[in-house]
Each structure stands twice: as C-alpha cells, then as structure tokens.
Amino acid sequence: MRRSDWLQPAVLTGTLAPFAILAVRAATGGLGVNPVETALHRLGLLALVLLVASLLCTPLKLVTGAKWPLKLRKTLGLAAFFSALAHLLVYVALDQGFAWRTLAKDVSSRPFIAVGLAAVVVMTPLALTSTKRALQRLGPKRWQALHRLAYLAGVLAVVHYVMRVKADVREPVIYAVILGASFAVRLLLGKKARGPSSPA
C-alpha cells in the first residue's frame, strides 16, 4: 500500500458529499421556497467549482513539482461533468417540465443558455474517454489533444455564469481570475517542463 492511496478515495467521498447534502435538503424541504431554482443554481455552481478545481491540478503540479494533483484530475473532472449533467437535467425536467419548444427557443435565442449547453457538450467526450482503455485506444497524443477541450469547457462555464447574473458579477469574476491564473501558469511553466521531447 503506497503512502497516498487514501487520497483518491478521500477526494471521491468529498466530491460526493455536496450531492448527498443537496439530496437530503431537497427531500426535507431545506431548499427554501423555490427549490427548483435553488437546486439548479447549486448544481451549476458545483459543476463550475469542480471543473475549475480539475483544471487547477496541472498548474499545481507545475508549481509544486508534486505528482499527486494529477491523480485527482480525473475524479474532479468526472464529478464536474456529472454535476453539469444534473444541472442540465434539472433545467430541462424540473424547471421547464420538458417543454421542448420553449427549450429549443431558449437554446437558439439565448446565448447564455447556448453557452451553458455547449460546455456540457464539450465535456461529454472527455467523460466518455476518461478510462485507461480509451487512453490506450486513442494513444496519449490524441487523447491529450482531445482533453485540452477541458480548457474550453472551463471558459464556457465561466462565460455562462457571467452572463447569467443580473447585476453582481463579482462572484463569476473570481472564477474567471482563477481560471486565467491557471492558464498563465501553464503557459509560463508548461513549456519549460515539457522541454523539446515528447510530453510525459
């Protein structure tokens, strides 16, 4: 048993906790007087936080030199995808009640919803190819190229959040700044670390 074997299960447990808490609150009337809206917002915010966290793993490794952040990337990324999917399902099923015509109009005429949907669409192939087998089948180069889409998903998610708020953009701006900083670290340190030879 290696020394850090507890880490991944701990992170998995920790990421599942907010879902469990949300489920308990939904069942016990703890989501206030507009539970659909509350659940929608919490799942969306959870997806954003997890996505940003998954995107912070590589910069953290670049800055600290520690390898353990990379082990968490997949868990966090998958958790982000599942909360984004739950967020989308709450919107489609509970908020709009499967009113497909309204939904189609929402996507086509409201950029904020189209951008959010695009983020989920972009994350889907990443979730589907998150297994070791998919990595082997695609080959590390193509796999890595595909998974760079995670940056795009991060940007789309932050843009979706910025466009949603009515007046107070402070909170979304915090996420934008964190995401921007993580990209800057990758650009500055990533090249140096990668060197002239093929990526690790």
Added chain:
Amino acid sequence: MVAQRLPPEPKGAEITAPALYARRREFLARAGAFIGTSAGLGAGLTWLSERGGVSSGPPGTPPAPPPAPFGQASPWSPLTPSPFSVPRGEATAFDAVTTYNNFYELGLSKSAPARNAGSLRTAPWTVRIEGEVHAPQTVDVDDLTRWFPLEERVYRMRCVEAWSMVIPWVGFPLSSLLARVKPTSHARFVQFTTLLDPEQLPGQTSAVLDWPYVEGLRLDEAMHPLTLLAVGLYGTPLLGQNGAPIRLVVPWKYGFKSCKSIVSIALTRERPKTTWAAAGPSEYGFYANVNPAVDHPRWSQGSERRIGKLERIDTLAFNGYADAVAHLYGGMDLTQNF
C-alpha cells in the same frame, strides 16, 4: 443465578498480526487524513455551491409574526375588502412572502433581506411629497395610514425573473394621496425614491446598482385605481425585507417597479431615470409591463413559476390585469416600450 460464561477465545486468524499492529499509527494517520480531506473537501464544495443562493434555515431570521386571518388581529382591523382582489385562497404562504425577496439594499440573495432586515429602522419614518405639487409636505407614515381607509388587496406579483406570488397587501390607492397633495398642471410623472442610508441598508455599500433606488410611473399609471401604496401584508405591518414601512405596488408591472422603503414621492415634468432601466437599458425598460410576448433577452417571459407550486404556469398579459390597464397603452408599440 446464571453462571457467568466467558467469551470464547479468539481464533488464531482473528488475532492482529504483529507487523500490522505495529503499523497502527500509520493506519490511524491515514484514516485521519482520509476523513479530514473528504470532510474538508465536502464542506468546502458545499459552501462554495451554496454561495449567493438560498441558504437553508437562514440564521438570525427574526421570528415572523403569524399571519392574521382576514380582518382579525390586525392593527388596522377592520380592513376594507377590494373588488380588485384575486381570491385570498390563492395567496402565497406568509413564510415564502417574507423569506424570498429581492431587495438588494439588504443583500443580493433571496434569503439575505430577511436575515438583514433588522438594521432597517422603520419608525419614525417620514415621506417627502415634493416636486410639481401644490401642497408639498413631509408626512409621517402613521398619518398617511390615518388619512386614508386601508384596504386589503390580494394581488398577483410577477418578478422579471419569471417567478411570481400572490400577496394580500394592506394599503391605500396612491391616487388618494396624489389627489390630496394636488399635482400641478406641469406634473407628468411620479418618481419614487428608496431610503439612502448604508448603515440601515448595508447593501448600498456595494456598487451593484446606483443608489438610491429610484422608480417612476407616468401620472396616469400612478393615478390608476390598482396602483397601491402598501404598508402591510397578511394583515400585519410590512417587514423590512418587504419594503417597510411603505412601498409601492403596481400589480401589472414587473416587481422591480414597486419601489420599497419609500422616503420621497416627487411629481416631475421629465421621465425619471429609473434604477434598473439605467443599469441595463436593453433588459429593463421604464414601463416594465408584464408581457408574455416580449421576452427578457436572457430568458422567456411566457411562463412563470408560482412560488409554492412546482410546475410552471402561463404568464398573463399585464399580469392578468389587461382589462383594467391595457387602455393606458393604446397605440403604443409595447415591443419598443417594454
């Protein structure tokens, strides 16, 4: 007396191996790290995902007074019922009306105003009646409620965010007040201003909107019998989160038109520069009539979620008051004048 039986001796396989026993400290450290990491991460994620939303069971919420049955146990009883009311049975629960509020001066989330309302001192409270009137004056709210008979008006309230409530307001028609102070022939609009005091309304320390909050109506809209100055709901005085001690209620317009905690009512020649219309001119108009045919740029206004009900309901033109108010907008393009 029952003979005492000794527990059976543990089988050999159950005895902890000496090597493992020696690693118990390591095991405990890992268990601690596991529990600490998962609990910390879980708590952190939950905290982050709940920011800006509705917190469950807002701490420090003052106990809300029980809603008075109609016409009873009210400081103003008996209240006159109104033909403009929708059936009182449709009213949204008192707890919902008093804990789910948009009042940015008391916080940006829906639950914050109820939590922070304690800082608002609603008595004594005076309202300046000013501008183009023959009898400008500063009047105490208590006097206002004595001047005019108070009515209960059960109105639909439609927020621009596509949720709605039904609220049994207590108040008097704005037209009664305007008739008393006599607008001059130059008066064309009425401007309402919320109290500006960051100590009482701490949200005013953040620059999300231009403070103080200003709203306005055309004079004919202000004189319409549906337009109400409310001082209470459910038979009890307004709570801070609902715009105490006196607020506007214009039931055929989106909720943001109904200015809260009013300190000034000014008759003007020019159209007032209203807060949301200034903050987002492409999204919030001066008229802001409830109109299912004109969508908000970011969401549909065709339907709404009635608080307390799960499924969405269709939004009605002028929030269901078209028969009473549509004539005010004859010949106007409501797509342009949204």
